[in-house]
Amino acid sequence: MDADVIIIGAGVVGAALAYGIAKTGRTVIVLDGADRDLRAARANFGLVWVQGKGANAPAYSILTRQSSELWSDFRNDLASASSMAVDYSRPGGLVFCLSEAEYENRATINERTHNQGGQADTVMISRTDLEHMLPAVTLGPDVVGASYCKLDGHVNPLQLLAALHRAIPIMGGKVLFRNSVGKITPLPRGFSVVAAEGDLQAPRVIVAAGLNTPGLTEPLGLSVPLRSERGQILVTERFAPMLPFPGSGLRQSADGTIMIGATNENVADTGVTVSSATKLAQRAMRIIPALGSARLVRQWAGMRVLPLDKTPIYAESLNHPGLFAVACHSGVTLAAAHATVIGPAMANGHLPDEFAPFSNGRFDVQKCA
Numbered sequence: 001m002d003a004d005v006i007i008i009g010a011g012v013v014g015a016a017l018a019y020g021i022a023k024t025g026r027t028v029i030v031l032d033g034a035d036r037d038l039r040a041a042r043a044n045f046g047l048v049w050v051q052g053k054g055a056n057a058p059a060y061s062i063l064t065r066q067s068s069e070l071w072s073d074f075r076n077d078l079a080s081a082s083s084m085a086v087d088y089s090r091p092g093g094l095v096f097c098l099s100e101a102e103y104e105n106r107a108t109i110n111e112r113t114h115n116q117g118g119q120a121d122t123v124m125i126s127r128t129d130l131e132h133m134l135p136a137v138t139l140g141p142d143v144v145g146a147s148y149c150k151l152d153g154h155v156n157p158l159q160l161l162a163a164l165h166r167a168i169p170i171m172g173g174k175v176l177f178r179n180s181v182g183k184i185t186p187l188p189r190g191f192s193v194v195a196a197e198g199d200l201q202a203p204r205v206i207v208a209a210g211l212n213t214p215g216l217t218e219p220l221g222l223s224v225p226l227r228s229e230r231g232q233i234l235v236t237e238r239f240a241p242m243l244p245f246p247g248s249g250l251r252q253s254a255d256g257t258i259m260i261g262a263t264n265e266n267v268a269d270t271g272v273t274v275s276s277a278t279k280l281a282q283r284a285m286r287i288i289p290a291l292g293s294a295r296l297v298r299q300w301a302g303m304r305v306l307p308l309d310k311t312p313i314y315a316e317s318l319n320h321p322g323l324f325a326v327a328c329h330s331g332v333t334l335a336a337a338h339a340t341v342i343g344p345a346m347a348n349g350h351l352p353d354e355f356a357p358f359s360n361g362r363f364d365v366q367k368c369a
Helices: 012-023 057-082 100-115 128-134 155-168 210-220 276-285 289-293 335-348 353-358 362-368
Strands: 005-008 027-029 093-097 122-126 145-149 153-155 174-176 181-187 190-195 199-201 204-207 226-238 250-251 257-261 296-305 313-316 323-327
Touching: 005 012, 005 190, 005 199, 012 027, 012 057, 012 155, 012 323, 012 335, 027 153, 027 199, 057 153, 057 155, 057 257, 057 335, 057 353, 093 100, 100 122, 100 145, 122 128, 128 145, 153 155, 155 174, 190 204, 190 323, 204 210, 204 335, 210 226, 210 296, 226 276, 276 289, 276 296, 313 353, 323 335
Parallel strands: 005 027, 005 204, 027 174, 204 323
Antiparallel strands: 093 145, 122 145, 181 190, 190 199, 226 257, 226 296, 250 257, 313 323
């Protein structure tokens, strides 16, 4: 065997799993795809977000909160192991409401989440309170208030990914770039992974290859139902600190740029459009009119990896023990849980019972219903 675990996919999800496994002392090899593969990890808004997650899925809400609580220690350990900066803060987060209807809708989501057993960590705040929280900006007249969650934070996603890629080899693992996988073949004791640079073998394989995951797992009977969704983001020039709290769709990075996002488009490519830029900019200016004079320096698009019910999939093959699949659209938020809990559990060969709600088997139940 070439390693204890082979992970297919070197994005934030696969890299966080590998980092957690390497910390346990096991050997891990991470296989990256081709340069032109769709990469959600490099088109990310960077929120470590709790509010609204799992409003209709209590287990997802609990896991999100767990990961949020783990994030500070995860970031500190990763920065130390990689000797790289990872800009992260957890001041709480805002969802701006531009009408009474938006305000009531957010209040309903918060109430539903709390009624399902979630902690009362998200509150609705008035425009007056919001103005006190944001003294450096003048809010637009349409802003009626916001939803605020004290557990929310944000991180530089590119720094996060780079630090993971550096830390894994330091801890004894390997990250093999430009090494696309074509097939997984079961062996009497483990698996052979057919990759561009040669075959590799391991007793356990975790597929975290984003939208490419079903193509690798379904030939072995491991179904991972996914769909894609394009999201576009705008980035402005640098400003003096003005937004102390990250917002859903509007946040200021540590280097001063303002990120504005993101669209939700049923489109299968990563092109950018003027119409989406206009829509994003108009909403941002309704929140902070002064942004109307800001220069835009970048616009990009990425593809979200979405399970059909938007809840993460942690799947374990019934036919081929040792084969796992991971798919989610919250790779940054869940990175701490992936490294601390899920990666080590999969390396041990079995997911704990509390992860049963995330099994791919839930889709079979939904079909029957």
